[in-house]
Amino acid sequence: MSSLLVFGGNGFLGRRICQTAVEKGFQVTSLSRSGSPPRTANRWDKEWIDKVHWEKCDVLDPKSYTQYLKDADNVVHSIGILLEDSSYKAQINGKLSFDPKNLLKWGPNPMKNNPNFTYEVMNKKTALMLAEEFSKVQRADSARERTMSYISADRGFPGLPSGYIKSKREAEAGIMRHEQQFRPILVRPGFMFDELDASLKTLDVRSQLKHVLEMLNWGNDWLLGRRIDFINQLIRPTVSTQQVSRALLQKIESPDFKGVLTLEEIIKS
Incomplete structure (x- = not known):
């Protein structure tokens, strides 16, 4: 049985990577700061959750996870931040009152008590x-x-600091330097939603953003025919965490694949 070690396996995408791997017969271990499984009210999630080994580590302290690497055939880095302000996660998941102005606010790191909550550390340093x-x-x-x-990103978004995509691309380049030691897979999804969550929630922020983006994509397809390259680069398709997970596991199981897994490839998988 092949093994899969997922850093951030209890996160929004990480949990679906764990689920897909379990369903494919992998022996799955999740490493995270809490070491706890994701909270879920879905009874259909509990079966696969019980098959994952949920362990605790400090991603910035290699000594806390080196022992897990020794038995890992496949490692997934599913840790990162969209903004250098941890409150955005609560906003986008509907846990706080949503304010678009706050969501796209940037500048000096507002988390003064946590100097590690930066693109340079969370998106790049931890991966390298x-x-x-x-x-x-x-x-x-x-x-x-x-x-x-490595869970990277398709590209940046309007209003998002350039440091976000810069940190992702620099992490990708650093990982590729180790292709003699392991086969690197660089996953570039766009805006993600969860198929199961979307079927249960219609008023949370993530669902609202998904609907807006899908409407823009519809307009680009049917009204503009995707004839304007600038618009094509700006308006990108949404993708589910399930699609990303399936595409990733397919590439892990494909011995000839290495390098970038694009958004277009993810959608086709």
Whole structure:
């Protein structure tokens, strides 16, 4: 049985990566700051959740997770931030009153008590540290292929600081330097929603943003025929966490694939 180690496995995308891997027969371990499984009210989620090993680590302290790398055939880095302000996660998930002005506000890191909550640390440094540690691990079965997958991004969004996509691309470049030690997979999804959550929630912020983006994509398809490249680059398709997870696991199981998994490829999978 092939093993999968997911950093951030209890997150919005990470939980679906864990679920898809369990359903495909992988032995799955999730590492996160809390070490706890995701909270869910869906009874259909509980079966796969019980099959995942939920463990605790500090992603900035390799000593807290090195032992898990020794037995990992495949590693996934599903940790990152969209804004350098942790309150946006609560807003976009509908836990706080949504204010678009606050969501797109940027500048000096407002989390003064947490200097690590930056693009440079969360999106880039954690990934490069993990890649470095994974490349050092000596395996008894050296003939068995290993992969490292990084959840990157399709591109930036209007109003989003350039540091976001810059940190993602720099992390990608650093990970690719280890392609002699493992097969790198760089996943570039766009705006993500969860198919199960979307069927249960219609008023949360993420669902509202999804509907707006899908309407814009519809207009680009049917009214403009996707003839204007600038608009095509600006208005990108939405994608579900389930689609991203399925596409990722397909590439992990495809020994000839390495490099960038584009949004278009994810949608076709």
